[in-house]
Amino acid sequence: MRTERLTLAGLSVLARIPEAPKALLLALHGLQGSKEHILALLPGYAERGFLLLAFDAPRHGEREGPPPSSKSPRYVEEVYRVALGFEEEARRVAEEAERRFGLPLFLAGGSLGAFVAHLLLAEGFRPRGVLAFIGSGFPMKLPQGQVVEDPGVLALYQAPPATRGEAYGGVPLLHLHGSRDLIVPLARMEKTLEALRPHYPEGRLARFVEEGAGHTLTPLMARVGLAFLEHWLEAR
Known part of the structure; x- marks a missing residue:
């Protein structure tokens, strides 16, 4: 396995490339995260043949920032402008x-990256499968005093991705969550699955909840996610 920097769509992309790649996995990091951080949370994936790709979200990592601050009166709007970009x-x-690679593509997202994965599915994007770590298909509850005026962000609250399940096309989706997540409450993840279930064939929408875990992509979640991807890679 080797690590390289690639340029894809004009962006700097960190790649972990196995000797004989059999699939692509684009990993989307969370708020305050980076491309390096999300790849560090997915050990063993490259060794099992997944060519990992990650890039910094707008205002994150090596890109002009800083990330949105919770002290800003427009924090929520800033967060979801980042998500849309x-x-x-x-x-x-x-x-x-x-x-470029001619390989089947999978998606993985952590926290805000999981929400972005839902955005992609709701817009008709069709990867072979998706891992949604510690996230949901609904935006955060608006804190008191927060102002949202951006039309694109307002649209996310009026029609969250998870309410557009017919657009997901039954793409295999696994949500992985901690039972004690205080940032994205477990109930919001369960609400996501409840909204999507009528639009999904049996066996393509799944959940894994790690008891005692908080808002962290744990090694156990990573292992369960890898098994899910391998199953759907072999199933098609």
Whole structure:
């Protein structure tokens, strides 16, 4: 396995490339995260043949920042403006990666990255499967005093991704969550699955809850996610 920096869709992408890759996995990090951080949370994936790709979201990592601050009166709006930009870039990176490598593509997202994965699915993007770690398909509850005026962000609250399940096309989706997550409460993840279930064939929508875990992508979640991806890689 080797690590390289690639340019895809005009963006700097960190790649972990196995000797004989059999699939692509585009990993989308969370708020305050980075491409290096999300890849560090997915040990063993490259060794099992997944060519890992990650890039920094707008205002994160090596890009001009800083990330949104919770002290800002427009924090929520700023967070979801980042998410909308991240989604557009992720689509372009994924499409170019598929053209370049000619391999089946999977998605993984952590926290905000999981929400971005839902955005992609709700817009009709069709990876082979998706891992949604410690996230949901609904935006955060608006804190008191927060102002949202951006039309794109308002649209996310009016029609969250998870309410558009017919657009997901039954793409295999596994949500992995901690029972004690205080950032994205477990109930919000369960609400996501409840909204999507009527639009999913049996066996394609799943959940894994790690008892005692908080808002952390744990090694156990990573292992369960890897098994899910391997199953759907072999099933098609």
